[in-house]
Amino acid sequence: xxxxxxxxxxxxxxxxxxxxxxxxxxxxxxxxxxxxxxxxxxxxxxxxxxxxxxxxxxxxxxxxxxxxxxxxxxxxxxxxxxxxxxxxxxxxxxxxxxxxxxxxxxxxxxxxxxx
Amino acid sequence: xxxxxxxxxxxxxxxxxxxxxxxxxxxxxxxxxxxxxxxxxxxxxxxxxxxxxxxxxxxxxxxxxxxxxxxxxxxxxxxxxxxxxxxxxxxxxxxxxxxxxxxxxxxxxxxxx
Numbered sequence: 001x002x003x004x005x006x007x008x009x010x011x012x013x014x015x016x017x018x019x020x021x022x023x024x025x026x027x028x029x030x031x032x033x034x035x036x037x038x039x040x041x042x043x044x045x046x047x048x049x050x051x052x053x054x055x056x057x058x059x060x061x062x063x064x065x066x067x068x069x070x071x072x073x074x075x076x077x078x079x080x081x082x083x084x085x086x087x088x089x090x091x092x093x094x095x096x097x098x099x100x101x102x103x104x105x106x107x108x109x110x111x112x113x114x115x
Numbered sequence: 116x117x118x119x120x121x122x123x124x125x126x127x128x129x130x131x132x133x134x135x136x137x138x139x140x141x142x143x144x145x146x147x148x149x150x151x152x153x154x155x156x157x158x159x160x161x162x163x164x165x166x167x168x169x170x171x172x173x174x175x176x177x178x179x180x181x182x183x184x185x186x187x188x189x190x191x192x193x194x195x196x197x198x199x200x201x202x203x204x205x206x207x208x209x210x211x212x213x214x215x216x217x218x219x220x221x222x223x224x225x226x227x228x
Contacts, residue, residue: 006157032214043119043205043219044158051214089157093215100165101146101215102173107157 003027004092006106014114019077021109023090026071030092034103035064035075038087047088048075080113087111118142119220121206127226134193136223138206140186146209147189148217149173149181151202158205164189196227 005024013019023033031052036044050057050064050073057064063076077084087110091103118141128134138147149161150173160173162181170181178200180192193200203224207217 009155034214034216036219041222043207043221045219046216049214049216091158100163100171101209101211101217102148102160102163103215103217104160105150105158107155 001026002107003030004090004104004106006088006090006109008109009107010110010112012112012114013080015082016079019075019080019084019111019113021075021077021088021090021111023073023075023106024071025073025092027092027094027104028071029094030104031095032093033064033066033073034091034093035062036089036091036105037084038089038108044089077111080111082113082115085111085113119206119208119218121204121220121223123223124221125224127228128196129228130197131195134196134225134227136191136204136206136225138189138191138220140189140208142208142210142218143186144208144210144218145186146211146215146217147183148207148209149179149189149191150205150207151175152205152222153202161191161204193225196225198227201225201227 034049035047038044087108090106148163150158164170164183206220209217
């Protein structure tokens with residue numbers, strides 16, 4: 001039972017254009033969402049997060065949008081740069097008291113930004 | 116960067132042998148996690164710890180055990196390695212803040228022949 005899904009295994013965009021990575025979830029108890037970026041041979045690094053009480057969060061070139069009714073979130077990267085080429089994982093957290101901060105991750109999307 | 120190291124970074128072993136992976140942190144974070152990363156599956160939680168000697172199973176715990184005798188160390192053991200356990204293993208730590216942002220180690224690539 002995949003509670004967090006990233007249905008696009010890969011995405012290819014041109015440098016300077018917008019990259020949009022999508023993520024869907026099924027568990028209505030999730031109320032914090034995070035995006036991680038992963039380069040080859042390295043561990044994932046935190047990128048940006050959003051609480052379910054918000055519908056948008058921005059950090060420089062990165063913006064995350066949350067549509068709670070659709071159980072959908074997206075990560076926008078504008079403008080895309082070749083250094084953004086990586087695997088992007090979305091993750092969700094249940095804020096319940098016994099969750100111990102566990103995150104549920106999607107399968108990841110490989111983003112390639114062409115010069 | 117959070118102080119997390121994993122050892123070994125690479126290991127090749129044979130089916131049926133025991134394997135122990137070590138995660139060491141210098142951040143004094145309460146929570147520690149072990150994940151495996153496989154193509155098409157993303158990151159899947161194997162076991163986690165919410166304090167010294169306090170551990171619990173994740174979604175893919177069969178064939179794995181863990182121990183945490185000190186805050187800084189979290190060990191993952193494959194009692195009898197199988198080829199299906201060939202994977203990249205990541206350790207993560209968290210102080211349990213609002214978003215529980217987790218910081219990941221560099222990973223261990225394990226190959227079971």
